[in-house]
Amino acid sequence: MKEKEYILWINLLQTITVKNYYDLYDYFDNMESLYQCSEDQLSACPVLDDKNIEEIKSSKCNLLLEQHLDTLKNKNIEYITIQDEQYPPILKNIHLPPPIIYYRGKISNSIFDNCISIVGSRNASYYGLKSSEKIALDLASKNITIVSGLARGIDSMAHVGALKAKGKTIAILGNGIDIIYPKENKYLYKQITEIGLIMSEFPPGTKPINYNFPRRNRIVSGLSLGTVIIEAACKSGSLITAKYALEQGREVYALPGNVNNTNSKGTNLLIKEGAKIITSCNDILEDIFPMFSASDRKKEVTDLTNLTNEEIQILKLIKMGYWDSDKLHQKLNLPIKSINYLLTTLEIKNKIVIYKGNYFVK
Known part of the structure; x- marks a missing residue:
């Protein structure tokens, strides 16, 4: 074996x-x-x-x-381990990443580039549902991968928005990958497997019990540069996801809600405690992805001419989620001085930009 x-x-x-x-x-x-x-x-x-x-x-x-x-x-179920090259690099950086991930769909390194998660209430209002769909659609159209939990309400509409944009989306399950929960998401599940990914750390046959969902939530936030909370009660799984995001050093965004709506109390509380207010996808793009210009945020092919092999290696790793010099040093096993020199030359050549202490491909 x-x-x-x-x-x-x-x-x-x-x-x-x-x-x-x-x-x-x-x-x-x-x-x-x-x-x-x-x-x-x-x-x-x-x-x-x-x-x-x-x-x-x-x-x-x-x-x-x-x-x-x-x-x-x-059952046509695939799996990867934390030792496989296909394992998402960004997920390796969280506390106790899942050693095994079962999946259905199309796995590739590019699908894990630039992920944003969107989560919220299962019993969302029309405002919340349409906001989730719109933000996901706009982000997905800019080649951002939408991550969510395939739950009723906000999660489902986030996946729907990404699919409408013909973009990438990843659904993380709190049960075995062979169990569709909730059952009414059967068609949505099938659509996601055709152009995105369904993932779970739980073996096939695992039931969707309450204990599993916090574990699921740490993967949702762990795959993402930032997590968007849309309509969440004060005690909810969405706030658990926000907590994980903060612990993982990721950004937390919140869409303001009606102060009289119970499902907005948790979201509004996050804002009071320092979560960043958003009203559209542009607030997220401008905060996390400064390499996108205001007029054209489509993904561009990086010109690799006049670059050394080591510079090309670093560019590829930054695209995969290795955003700071320490992580690049660990991955490439080059002296930290050499890493910093190469990063400086890439900045001078206008191939990367530094933002909030991290490096991004322009």
């Missing part, structure tokens, strides 16, 4: 948390070593308790991985 399959195996075990996975990886260096362990070696591992050890032994006896791989094949 490949290491990719061993990572899939360990994440199938119900007693192993995401934190356990990273602790185990630090201890064993790879998941194959864990799989091949004897019972004595498992008992000696400080990360594992008796329940973990019993489940590991049982999973190998019951051929859990083999059965799961058959299920994925039969």
